[in-house]
Amino acid sequence: xxxxxxxxxxxxxxxxxxxxxxxxxxxxxxxxxxxxxxxxxxxxxxxxxxxxxxxxxxxxxxxxxxxxxxxxxxxxxxxxxxxxxxxxxxxxxxxxxxxxxxxxxxxxxxxxxxxxxxxxxxxxxxxxxxxxxxxxxxxxxxxxxxxxxxxxxxxxxxxxxxx
Numbered sequence: 001x002x003x004x005x006x007x008x009x010x011x012x013x014x015x016x017x018x019x020x021x022x023x024x025x026x027x028x029x030x031x032x033x034x035x036x037x038x039x040x041x042x043x044x045x046x047x048x049x050x051x052x053x054x055x056x057x058x059x060x061x062x063x064x065x066x067x068x069x070x071x072x073x074x075x076x077x078x079x080x081x082x083x084x085x086x087x088x089x090x091x092x093x094x095x096x097x098x099x100x101x102x103x104x105x106x107x108x109x110x111x112x113x114x115x116x117x118x119x120x121x122x123x124x125x126x127x128x129x130x131x132x133x134x135x136x137x138x139x140x141x142x143x144x145x146x147x148x149x150x151x152x153x154x155x156x157x158x159x160x161x162x163x
Contacts, residue, residue: 004063006072010097014076015054017090026053033074036060073103073110081108 018026030037038059045052061068076098083091095105102114 005066005069005101006063007097007101010094010101011058011072013094013097014079015051015058017079017094018054019048019050021050023049023053026050029075029078030057032078033071035071035075077108077110080105080110 018029027037035057037056040052040056040059045055058072061072063069076094080091080094083094098105098110099113102112103110104113
């Protein structure tokens with residue numbers, strides 16, 4: 001089974017932030033990034049119009065597909081940009097959740113710190129055994145992040161690269 005690229009906890013926290021927004025703003029955030037709205041049966045919806053609206057957008061996302069997840073990360077970027085300074089604690093909380101999920105917030109962009117989604121998507125379209133391949137990808141990521149923390153990678157020939 002493929003791993004979800006954004007945890008339920010992170011999704012729930014962003015959803016709860018959106019509960020304090022007007023419905024039109026929530027719709028705009030998702031529509032601006034081509035996230036589709038799916039009509040869900042009432043028994044699958046949480047209480048409240050805003051929570052339900054967010055869940056209807058979330059329902060269109062395959063949380064294991066990097067292309068789908070990128071749409072949501074774009075929505076989250078907009079939310080982080082909109083959080084005013086008086087809510088720095090909340091913004092820091094969101095950034096910490098994203099970090100736990102394998103992302104960094106760098107220059108107003110959310111970027112993966114563990115793998116390149118476009119490469120994973122390309123691999124998915126082949127006939128490779130993904131379950132077996134994911135074991136090796138996890139080992140590589142662990143090894144790379146242990147030896148060289150994120151954002152310390154060098155190109156060949158740089159004097160600052162470790163030997």
